[in-house]
Amino acid sequence: MVEPTTPSTRRRAVPQPRWILLGMLLAVLGSVLFVNAYTNASFTPDHQQSSRGQREVPTSVVTGGPIISANSEQVRSYRLPDRTIALTFDDGPDPVWTPEVLRVLEAHQVKGTFFVLGSQVSRHPDTARKLVDGGHELGVHTFTHPQLSELPGWRRELEYAQTQLALAAVTDVRTSLVRFPYSSHADAIDNHDWPLVKAAGDLGYLTVLNDTDSQDWALPGVDKIVMNATPDGTSGAITLWHDSGGDRAQTVAALDRFIPTMKERGYRFVTVTEGLNLALAAAGAEQRMDAGVAASVGERWRGRMLVWAVRGADHTLSVFGILFVLVGVLTVGRTAALFVLAGRHARRRRAKGWTWGPPVTAPVSVIVPAYNEKEGIAAAVCSLASGDHPGGIEVVVVDDGSTDGTADIVEALRLPNVRVVRKPNGGKPSALNTGVALARHDLIVMVDGDTVFERDSVRRLVQPFADPRVGAVAGNVKVGNRRSLIAKWQHIEYVIGFNLDRRLYETLRCMPTVPGAIGAFRREALRYAGGMTEDTLAEDTDVTIALGRAGWKIVYEETARAWTEAPSSIGQLWKQRYRWSYGTMQAMWKHRRSVFDRGASGRFTRRCLFFLSLFGVLLPLLAPVIDLLALYGLFFLDRKATAVAWLAMLGVQMLTAVVAFRLDREKLGVLWVLPLQQFVYRQLMYLVMIQSVVTALTGGRLGWQKLRRTGLEPIASRTR
Structure with missing residues (x-):
């Protein structure tokens, strides 16, 4: 707050930078809400999509495995070897349930592959770091979990890139694995989805689907989750689970039962990349995939800016909630x-x-400061002068240097109980003080020059003065x-x-x-x-x-x-x-x-x-x-x-x-x-x-x- 103004400074206009600052404030506020709205895009794990036909999808993909390497030049798909399971988790990290999942995996000495949301990585960096520090593998599950087939190409690339930046900022790594939201098995890929798979391949991504879906998001019970996740016979499988998006107590309990059960059946547990390398080795290929690569310095810094924006927007909305x-x-x-x-x-x-007390009948002086009030001064003064106060009303109009003939209008009324005082312009307080000094009575009424009184207003206004x-x-x-x-x-x-x-x-x-x-x-x-x-x-x-x-x-x-x-x-x-x-x-x-x-x-x-x-x-x-x-x-x-x-x-x-x-x-x-x-x-x-x-x-x-x-x-x- 500034010190009160003085008469010499009061007439200066407000500098233009005030408006600029106000505009910047509103722009920042709007940007914060936009960022928060973007990063809080709601989603439902059970999203249903209708088939658009599979004529454009290669048969080798529809009948192939859940790991797809496809670009404009070549298409390949891979399955995990028999008795091999990769546990994959979507929609995290979650500060409550991801650590619970990690606790179970660590207890059974199993590594998982976590397809993370960039927005969640930004919000829970400590949990994301625990995944990497624990030797687990990360994959991209987009930044906000949208239905990618409904987005333009630039927006899909942005979803991938923003997630990579968040990972770079928080874990110092980037990944080549991607799983689309709402995706399922390879045989469900249709003409609408296939371009997404190829576009992701052109960007250097391996698309990872699943063989079995635990459907833990539906909370069907531990027995049902275990049954849904179990592969047929001795087949290898990429199994789908969730470590975020709601109460995952059933998921944790099911994992604690599923892992030892499958080990007893002779299954080994791997990450997606480890399973892919086993499949490549079995096929006699010399190529090997890396779980992740180190992010560049530039990626880490850009990622930090993104993380700060997301967390800043979240904190701002939390403050808004408190303010609400x-x-x-x-x-x-x-x-x-x-x-x-x-x-x-x-x-x-x-x-x-x-009653306030005995009726107040003492005379009243009404002070009217006026500066260029020609439009309403006559009505105002007439209403005051004709008041019914029994003690009498004196009206003192103080013309504060008007240039529109205000004083002349009042004088032309020729009202006997009205006086006009002319003075150089000095401001409203100066005009009021002048009027008070010239007033003849001890009860003072102050009135703006554009105000009209009712006939009894002065009389009623001074009645409370019966109370000393x-x-x-x-x-x-x-x-x-x-x-x-x-x-x-x-x-x-x-x-x-x-x-x-x-x-x-x-x-x-x-x-x-x-x-x-x-x-x-x-x-x-x-x-x-x-x-x-x-x-x-x-x-x-x-x-x-x-x-x-x-x-x-x-x-x-x-x-x-x-x-x-x-x-x-x-x-x-x-x-x-x-x-x-x-x-x-x-x-x-x-x-x-x-x-x-x-x-x-x-x-x-x-x-x-x-x-x-x-x-x-x-x-x-x-x-x-x-x-x-x-x-x-x-x-x-x-x-x-x-x-x-x-x-x-x-x-x-x-x-x-x-x-x-x-x-x-x-x-x-x-x-x-x-x-x-x-x-x-x-x-x-x-x-x-x-x-x-x-x-x-x-x-x-x-x-x-x-x-x-x-x-x-x-x-x-x-x-x-």
Whole structure:
């Protein structure tokens, strides 16, 4: 966080690198999710594929053995010699079950051939190294276990190459063995599969199929697994097992029975390469195959980069999972607190006989800071001057160097209780302080120049001052221009996010903001707080925290309503919320040291900054996790479960909205736009918060960014 801005720096625009940094952050986040989605591609060991005919497959392959050496020049297939078994394992390594399989193999002094997934090797490097250190053989089973026949050639090669890189990084070796996912026996190769076998051969791979399939993935029981894996008679066999992909307790138990049983029948156990060399020797061939070769330095380094990317993506998604839980807890906690405390607040205020004390009839001074407010200033001033407060209302319009004739418009109204003060442009805090200094009365109401009051708003707003402990009162801000979709979204946000929250904050005695659109102050309280300062871009939050620290009670008066013009475009909304978010962070930073104060100052600041940090910064900053994981889940996880989870969160928000609208006596019809709000408006607010944090952390400065106004229609023409 940076130190608060000064007037001399405030007008400078945010440097372009902030946007670049934000774009880089989003790009990295998207890349991480893509990597994780790619490496977490789901698969089912029992994938079924239909035969496409075998006319193009050589007869020697269909009737041959499970080891195939095929390329564009020659085709050969091999069987293991009689009474020879190669145990092969797919889909690992697994940090739980691969060590269990190794324990059984070691107990029986047998070596196996493990066809590994590159993604699993990246995630469990220690387990993969144990395979090599134990003298076992490795083969490629692709990186993500896809159906290769459905992929283009470049993608198949990528699956092989990435697995080789992962092996190079973790075990320092590369292998020439490959087994396709969902492959079975040689006689099952069809016209669709054969090109894959030849393409793999052109890349230097031996394709390894199987003679017997234990079908342990189906968990049929130990007896059935052993029976499935047992070859006929004395035939040699490459047997298929799995050391990953689920609970492999049956696999481990079956191996522990299968190995000694087959040894008693005179079988020897070999790796695939050892079995191939035995077959070559029996055929009188001089050629011998190596189990693996050392990877080059370049392959090892490229592999490390790949492994780091996979593990980094996994860790990031794990963090997202934790954040998802945190967001859920915060959301549910906030909702529960709102229901309990805000509901209690509303019931107490609406109870028969509720009163702040004797009616407040002291005169009121209303300060209106105005800079280029020609569109709405007349309606605003007229609504204020015609208020029904019995003690009388003085309106002081402070024209802060307007260039559009704002002051002339007010003077032309010729209202007897309205004064116009002209001053050089100095910013909103300066205009407010000028108005306070010139005000004749001790009850001060501050109003934005684009805000229209109802006739009784001033009278209702100052009634809490009957309690001498009250130093400031927050009014009820309403969106006046509700016709557009973006305005409806803001209307919902004002009712839920602002007015409902103020009930909660008053109950907890930690009101962080008296809104600039409608707020009342005791002159004495403002003096204690030091007036309006230019230290932050959120002068209303700054002064409110200062009042709370000084021990003044700050309350919310829901019946005092003010109608403001909400931004009507995405660009204008972005500017406004960016300034609000950044200004709030500045105010929090400015008052951070007071959390260690004793007495009222420390108590207020600890509560205020705690809730602001949780619900004003942390929750909005982390809330995108819900939408990101929802989007991720729709594409890469269980769509139904994801949709149910997302709809549940929407249901919580809808319930909160209904409660807020009921408490604020608003019509519920507009809530039909709430689901749409999740897809556009909420994402915009995420980006605003992220940019605010980036600006704060990088020391950026933000200008006031004056919004363009069009003017509110008269209150009488509006129906609520």
